[in-house]
Amino acid sequence: MQEVNVAQSVVARKQSSELSRRLWKNKWIYVMLLPGILYFIVFKYIPMYGLIISFQNYKPFKGVTGSEWVGLEHFKRLFTEPDFLNILSNTLILFVMNLLFYFPIPIILALMLNEVRGDLFKKVFQTIVYLPHFMSWVIIVSISFVMLTMDGGIINEIISYFGFEKVNFLLAPEWFRPIYILQVIWREAGWGTIIYLAAIASIDPGLYEAARMDGAGRLRQVWHITLPAIRSVIIVLLILKIGAVLELGFEHVYLLLNSMNREVAEIIDTYVYTAGLKQGQFSYSAAIGLFKSFIGLVLVMIVNRIAKKMGEEGVY
Numbered sequence: 001m002q003e004v005n006v007a008q009s010v011v012a013r014k015q016s017s018e019l020s021r022r023l024w025k026n027k028w029i030y031v032m033l034l035p036g037i038l039y040f041i042v043f044k045y046i047p048m049y050g051l052i053i054s055f056q057n058y059k060p061f062k063g064v065t066g067s068e069w070v071g072l073e074h075f076k077r078l079f080t081e082p083d084f085l086n087i088l089s090n091t092l093i094l095f096v097m098n099l100l101f102y103f104p105i106p107i108i109l110a111l112m113l114n115e116v117r118g119d120l121f122k123k124v125f126q127t128i129v130y131l132p133h134f135m136s137w138v139i140i141v142s143i144s145f146v147m148l149t150m151d152g153g154i155i156n157e158i159i160s161y162f163g164f165e166k167v168n169f170l171l172a173p174e175w176f177r178p179i180y181i182l183q184v185i186w187r188e189a190g191w192g193t194i195i196y197l198a199a200i201a202s203i204d205p206g207l208y209e210a211a212r213m214d215g216a217g218r219l220r221q222v223w224h225i226t227l228p229a230i231r232s233v234i235i236v237l238l239i240l241k242i243g244a245v246l247e248l249g250f251e252h253v254y255l256l257l258n259s260m261n262r263e264v265a266e267i268i269d270t271y272v273y274t275a276g277l278k279q280g281q282f283s284y285s286a287a288i289g290l291f292k293s294f295i296g297l298v299l300v301m302i303v304n305r306i307a308k309k310m311g312e313e314g315v316y
Helices: 002-025 027-055 073-080 084-102 104-115 119-134 137-148 154-161 173-201 205-213 218-243 250-256 268-278 282-309
Strands: none
Touching: 002 027, 027 073, 027 282, 073 084, 073 282, 084 104, 084 173, 084 218, 084 268, 104 119, 104 173, 104 218, 119 173, 137 154, 137 173, 137 250, 173 218, 173 250, 205 218, 218 282, 250 268, 268 282
């Protein structure tokens, strides 16, 4: 028995020394990772303690420990709220539009840029499509406002020039969703191509040469080589996108929201802002945030499991 313990101790010391050696060898990599790790600890994990207030009737002057415990009362209120189904449906509709119209655009742009042979044109085009990402939503929405307003907006001036009646794009509820998704595509599509271009760059050029020798054209090369090679990246990004099903971004929607389109524009994020900050219902808004996070977690687990059953790696 003593010999077994000695052997286990020797193995443990060897493993410990091996781990120490590898950590020291890659020390600068871990140093570079440190800011990102600290960011997630400080801004993602530590604030999770505040989720306790979603089960309390939180009062700021009493604090977390002194506030009354109410259990699932705020969740019951959320699910019985008259506007809940409308707000949830608005959120889901915008998410589905993101998935159908925005998600494929970066893939298509990356495939198109990969086929461009002129370096100058390629760099100029990349710069043009990347640039909007560095603008805030305030600027994007402001530019759209200037273009779409009925009082001198270029779009309505063109419509009027051809003899049609001007359209109030900014106040009409039926135009909110198209404007929203077009702004998302305009701002984010170019930036999203970076990941796909990096994945395409890692493909062995010999595969394309062999395909050309077999008589495959550009489209066949894209279909049979490029897309299968980046499929795992597409699956991972799709899983992460689905995990953010109820996370559409507060700022963008809030800037487009007004009293005329509220019925179709009010989403969970803007509802949390109204209930939590404007009305001071901190526990209720925390319960909504926990509900969003739970739905996202469940969807990520489900889609990741499906991806693994289909032979993909998934996100974990």
